Amino acid sequence: MLLAEIFHKIYPVFLAGLVFGAGLPILYAVAVRLMSGTATETADGTVKAEVHPLARGAAYAIFVLLALAILTGILWIAKDFLYAYTGFNLFGVAD
Amino acid sequence: MTTELIILVIVVLTALAFDFTNGFHDTANAMASSIATGALKPKTAVALSASLNLVGAFLSIEVAKTVGTGLVDLETAGGGSSLMLIVFTGLVGAILWNVLTWLLGLPSSSSHALFGGLIGATLASLGTSGVLWNGVLMKIIVPALLAPLIAGIIACISTMVVYRITAAVPENRKKKNFRFGQISAASLMSLAHGTNDAQKTMGVIFLALVAAQEIDPSADIPFWVRLVCAVAIALGTYLGGWRIIKTLGKGIVDIEGPQGFSADGSSAAIILTSSHFGMALSTTHVATGSIIGSGIGRRVAVNWSTARRMVIAWIITLPAAGSVGALTWFVGNYINHFTGSDWMGEATVFLILVGFCAWMWAHSRKSAISHVDMHAGEVVRTREVHTESFPVVQKAGH
Numbered sequence: 328m329l330l331a332e333i334f335h336k337i338y339p340v341f342l343a344g345l346v347f348g349a350g351l352p353i354l355y356a357v358a359v360r361l362m363s364g365t366a367t368e369t370a371d372g373t374v375k376a377e378v379h380p381l382a383r384g385a386a387y388a389i390f391v392l393l394a395l396a397i398l399t400g401i402l403w404i405a406k407d408f409l410y411a412y413t414g415f416n417l418f419g420v421a422d
Numbered sequence: 423m424t425t426e427l428i429i430l431v432i433v434v435l436t437a438l439a440f441d442f443t444n445g446f447h448d449t450a451n452a453m454a455s456s457i458a459t460g461a462l463k464p465k466t467a468v469a470l471s472a473s474l475n476l477v478g479a480f481l482s483i484e485v486a487k488t489v490g491t492g493l494v495d496l497e498t499a500g501g502g503s504s505l506m507l508i509v510f511t512g513l514v515g516a517i518l519w520n521v522l523t524w525l526l527g528l529p530s531s532s533s534h535a536l537f538g539g540l541i542g543a544t545l546a547s548l549g550t551s552g553v554l555w556n557g558v559l560m561k562i563i564v565p566a567l568l569a570p571l572i573a574g575i576i577a578c579i580s581t582m583v584v585y586r587i588t589a590a591v592p593e594n595r596k597k598k599n600f601r602f603g604q605i606s607a608a609s610l611m612s613l614a615h616g617t618n619d620a621q622k623t624m625g626v627i628f629l630a631l632v633a634a635q636e637i638d639p640s641a642d643i644p645f646w647v648r649l650v651c652a653v654a655i656a657l658g659t660y661l662g663g664w665r666i667i668k669t670l671g672k673g674i675v676d677i678e679g680p681q682g683f684s685a686d687g688s689s690a691a692i693i694l695t696s697s698h699f700g701m702a703l704s705t706t707h708v709a710t711g712s713i714i715g716s717g718i719g720r721r722v723a724v725n726w727s728t729a730r731r732m733v734i735a736w737i738i739t740l741p742a743a744g745s746v747g748a749l750t751w752f753v754g755n756y757i758n759h760f761t762g763s764d765w766m767g768e769a770t771v772f773l774i775l776v777g778f779c780a781w782m783w784a785h786s787r788k789s790a791i792s793h794v795d796m797h798a799g800e801v802v803r804t805r806e807v808h809t810e811s812f813p814v815v816q817k818a819g820h
Contacts (some may be wrong), residue, residue: 333564339699340692341572348573348691349580352603352684356584363591370721376592391685393603400610400694406483 351396358389425764429506430634431628432772434627436513438654439775441623443520444532445475445658448619450666451529452611453688455682458671458797459729461601462608464662464793466788471607472660478616480650483623487780493537493557494544496629505633508543509626509752510768515539515747518740525782526736527665527673531704536622537562542744546751555630558740559700566736567757568802569703570711571694577712583720584684607686612659614693615705620655624648644808664791670710673728674718685709686714699815707736787795 364378402409402417410416453467462470496505496729497590516532516539523530537558544552588596627647631637637644677685687703689712696703710732711736753774761767 333560333568333802336470336560336700337568338695339510340701340703341576342574344576344688344692344694345579347695348576348688349583349684352580352687353583353587355600355683355687356680356713357585359596360591363595369665382785386701395604397606400690400786403615403694404610404614405481406477411483 347396351393354389355393358386358393361389363384425679426503428481428635428688429765430630430636431512432505432768433510433513433630436517436772436775437623437630439648440513440517440520440532440536440614440626440637441620441654442658442661443517443524444536444619444623445597446640446661447471447520447529447532447658447666448705449522449659449662450613451688451705452608452615453662454603454709455685455713456608456665457667458677459601459604459679459682461604461679463665464796467608467661468662468793472608472656474609474612475616475620475659476652476656477742478613478618478727479620479655479687480648481613482621483758487567491560492552494540494562495548495552495554496544502633507751507768508540508547508629508757509629509633511541511546511751511754512540512543513626513748514771515542515599515743515745518746518778519743519776521779521782523739524663524665525733525786526731526735527669527712527731529666529670529706530732530735530739531566531706532619533622533704534562534566534736534739537650538740538743541740542747542749543751545744546748547755553668563742565701565703566609566707568791569707570714571734572703573688573692573708573711573720575718576692577715578686578719579616580684581681581716584680585720588680597679600679604679604683604686607683607690611686611688611705611709614690616655618705618752619652623654624708627651637652645682651738662793664793664795668791668795669728669732670713673718674710674714674725677713678720679714679719684714684719690716694816700732744813763782 361382362378364376364382406417449468449471453462453471456462457464496508513536516535519530519535519538520532541553541558583673591599612623624643624647628643631644631647632639689709692703692708692712693705696708710729714724714729720798750771754771757766757770758767
């Protein structure tokens with residue numbers, strides 16, 4: 328029963344870590360990849376990387392999303408502070 | 423000045439000393455990989471981390487006014503001078519363990535050291551009934567075993583996928599892009615560290631103020647307590663535990679840009695979410711696990727002998743800090759008992775603390791490690807060779 332208790336406590340921690348801790352860096356990597364474009368060899372033999380406008384748009388969208396995630400992180404750290412000084416319970420979980 | 427006041431001053435100073443060691447011990451958790459990948463210059467990294475710790479400390483509001491809730495039952499100590507001695511010797515145990523592990527260059531959890539010291543002092547004073555063993559198991563031992571595992575798996579997955587996705591991206595672009603991501607993650611970790619760790623010391627000082635009847639238990643934490651705790655942890659962070667930064671950043675695995683980014687991203691996410699999802703994990707264990715995991719994910723050699731030394735240090739943190747806490751409690755208590763003095767025991771223990779710290783610091787100078795040893799990319803072993811024969815100024819020229 329102890330192992331079950333431990334497992335019960337640990338799997339939400341693991342899932343949250345996986346979603347944010349691996350998910351967000353992977354998203355960032357996708358954006359970096361999109362921004363680097365596809366390399367094409369031109370007639371004279373030089374290699375040129377071109378970024379499709381759609382890919383660029385998608386990359387910017389991901390960067391905005393990640394910036395919001397970082398902002399959320401800061402607000403998350405400050406949630407109890409905000410709650411105590413402004414009474415604003417941002418995530419509904421301040422103590 | 424009354425005796426109570428003198429003891430209160432000693433305890434508050436000791437608590438701040440612990441806060442300071444907490445800072446320099448943990449700089450590595452947030453900044454070691456940023457320094458190793460060259461995302462930040464060593465001095466810039468510690469300055470950034472210190473500022474964020476300072477801000478973070480002011481953000482902590484729900485200060486745990488009862489230190490070690492769920493671990494030790496200090497109610498039975500009855501308050502006053504006996505409670506004060508437990509808190510004081512607990513702190514001494516924690517500081518000595520922190521300084522010793524720093525000397526050995528091993529990252530270990532400052533929270534575990536604090537709880538270990540308190541548990542030891544409580545055991546010595548109140549016996550086994552004063553310790554809540556189930557709490558110790560579920561809040562300290564289990565998380566310590568699981569944290570590096572969880573962080574390692576997540577960082578490993580993240581690193582593997584990140585490398586696969588960006589395989590076609592040119593090196594220079596990769597380096598530039600991931601640098602920004604890594605600094606963001608490291609900054610979040612520093613801010614969270616200030617918020618979580620400074621409040622432990624605030625709680626200890628509050629407890630001492632209550633025990634000395636200087637403050638009402640239901641009062642708010644006074645502003646000066648917040649201020650001194652924030653400043654102490656920031657100063658400690660700025661000093662930078664370079665020995666530990668070296669171990670974590672260069673001693674276990676070689677760290678590249680995208681990999682350091684994955685490791686820091688994983689650490690930051692776990693640190694920010696773990697306590698909300700049911701189990702608070704120690705920053706040190708998470709950061710170390712992430713770095714090792716990221717190395718496995720990139721398939722580089724892991725220095726398992728260093729990793730093993732660290733794990734051993736984590737396992738003995740609790741009993742080691744506890745033993746010192748208990749031992750110094752006996753020393754302090756019996757000196758007071760036999761001399762009939764109210765303060766000589768505390769004063770002796772304080773001198774023991776200062777003496778050991780000075781000795782370990784002097785010992786550290788024999789093979790000093792500072793920010794000039796933190797060259798990005800390579801594992802540098804040059805300093806050991808000619809440390810003693812040159813004055814410090816010349817070493818900066820490497």
